[in-house]
Amino acid sequence: xxxxxxTGGAGYIGAHTTHELLRLxxxxxxxxxxxxxxxxxVPEGRLHRFRLQxxxxxxxxxASRPFDAVIHFAAFIAVGESVREPARYFANxxxxxxxLFESMQxxxxxxxxxxxxxxxxxxPPGTPIHEEMPLAPVNPYGESKLMVEKALNWLARTxxxxxxxxxxxxxxxxxxEFGIGEEHDPETHLIPLIFRAIRTGEPLTVFxxxxxxxxxxxxxxxxxxxxxxxxxxxxxxxxxxGGGGGCFNAGTGRGFSVLEVIQxxxxxxxxxxxxxxxxxxxxxxxxxVAEASRLRAQLGWQPRFTSLDEIVASAWSFDARRFGx
Ligand code: UDP
Numbered sequence: 001x002x003x004x005x006x007t008g009g010a011g012y013i014g015a016h017t018t019h020e021l022l023r024l025x026x027x028x029x030x031x032x033x034x035x036x037x038x039x040x041x042v043p044e045g046r047l048h049r050f051r052l053q054x055x056x057x058x059x060x061x062x063a064s065r066p067f068d069a070v071i072h073f074a075a076f077i078a079v080g081e082s083v084r085e086p087a088r089y090f091a092n093x094x095x096x097x098x099x100l101f102e103s104m105q106x107x108x109x110x111x112x113x114x115x116x117x118x119x120x121x122x123x124p125p126g127t128p129i130h131e132e133m134p135l136a137p138v139n140p141y142g143e144s145k146l147m148v149e150k151a152l153n154w155l156a157r158t159x160x161x162x163x164x165x166x167x168x169x170x171x172x173x174x175x176x177e178f179g180i181g182e183e184h185d186p187e188t189h190l191i192p193l194i195f196r197a198i199r200t201g202e203p204l205t206v207f208x209x210x211x212x213x214x215x216x217x218x219x220x221x222x223x224x225x226x227x228x229x230x231x232x233x234x235x236x237x238x239x240x241x242g243g244g245g246g247c248f249n250a251g252t253g254r255g256f257s258v259l260e261v262i263q264x265x266x267x268x269x270x271x272x273x274x275x276x277x278x279x280x281x282x283x284x285x286x287x288x289v290a291e292a293s294r295l296r297a298q299l300g301w302q303p304r305f306t307s308l309d310e311i312v313a314s315a316w317s318f319d320a321r322r323f324g325x
Contacts, residue, residue, distance in 0.1 A: 001025050001026055003029075003068050004026050004028050004071060005028075005061070005070045005109075007030075007032070008031075008075060009030030010034055010037025010039060011032070012181075013115065013225055014030075014037065014071075016175060016178060016228070017228070017233075018042065018043065019180070019229075020226070020230065021071075021232075021233060024233060029048060029061065030042050030048065032048075033074075036077075036184075038183065041180050048061055052096035059106060067107070068240060069113070070112045071115075071236065072097065072112055075092065075093040075115065076088070076141070077141065079119065080283075083139055086140035089140045090140065090143075093145060094147045097114075098151060101151065105161070110161045111161075111240060112152070112164075114164070115168065116168070117142060117167055117168050118249070119137055120135050120137055120146045120149065123285045127255065127287045135149075162239050162244060162245045164235035164238065167247060168223070168250050169250065170251075171223055172225065172315055173305065173311045173312075173314040174225065174318035175229075181319070181321075181322065182315065190258060191265070191312060194262060195315070195319040197275060198265070198271050198273055203274040204262070204273060204275040205276055205277070207281040208280035208284070211286040213257055215259045219255040220288055221251035221252055221292075222308060222311055223250060223252050224303070224311045227301075227303040230302075234299040234300055235299055238298070248298070248299065249290040251289065253292040255289035261312070262275060264312045265316070269316055
């Protein structure tokens with residue numbers, strides 16, 4: 001059992017990880033300013049509502065309990081918004097992280113799992129993407145996360161801090177027993193938007209059908225949020241056992257096109273997905289698929305969800321509970 005502080009634990013991936021850590025018997029406290037997340041995602045009595053930049057509150061929380069480690073999710077995640085408001089993204093994502101690391105240092109807490117992103121690779125030279133490929137973000141969101149990775153790297157070289165940065169590919173799905181799922185406002189992610197199209201009859205727009213992929217639509221690596229949550233717990237175990245850490249891709253190693261995801265949703269729901277084709281979305285690389293063996297080999301991670309249909313089905317059951325099918 002470890003005492004863990006989870007930042008951003010009211011968000012989609014943070015909340016799934018919080019529930020998973022509690023299920024495994026850890027003590028968990030959550031810091032979240034609820035600017036994006038939801039209080040109903042956090043188990044009763046564990047939420048501390050403030051921003052990471054409110055350092056006196058952070059210091060007070062660290063002083064109140066002997067935390068063993070931090071899992072740091074708190075960040076803005078919308079790529080398009082980051083292009084429109086870069087300073088806000090750097091202030092929140094990079095600035096918030098630096099405030100957290102300072103407080104951790106003051107409190108003598110020196111283990112952290114950081115939620116990074118495949119966006120640190122930008123438009124990669126090919127797939128699958130391995131961790132040593134060039135880091136060249138193509139938007140402020142990816143850069144704000146890469147800056148944190150760089151800060152962590154320096155902290156690990158110069159202090160006792162040890163970290164694991166997990167570079168997420170496309171998180172999706174839900175865990176029924178936790179009663180939570182993907183709820184972004186506004187929603188920009190493919191799978192919830194497919195369900196919205198099914199429910200409302202308003203067609204989904206497929207962003208581009210002229211990519212150099214087999215069916216012309218973009219290919220992504222869709223990873224179940226439960227498997228992402230377990231990647232965090234593997235990272236935590238590794239760090240608490242004295243492991244050195246580093247950066248790891250968190251993906252399945254398999255890619256699916258937008259049209260394949262639509263077909264999976266039709267199989268799972270038994271309903272037609274109304275869709276039309278539109279222009280490409282700015283900043284979308286044709287294919288992002290992880291080379292994901294480092295996470296398995298070095299952190300002992302074993303994903304449970306291996307089929308796209310299973311992943312889509314778990315997302316659909318959350319969506320149906322939320323909206324009625
Ligand atoms: N996508 C799409 N229509 C939409 C939303 C997304 O065609 O309304 C595509 C998008 O271009 C990308 C894939 O679905 O290729 C996954 O997009 P999402 O926004 O879910 O995640 P991202 O890849 O941006 O992290």
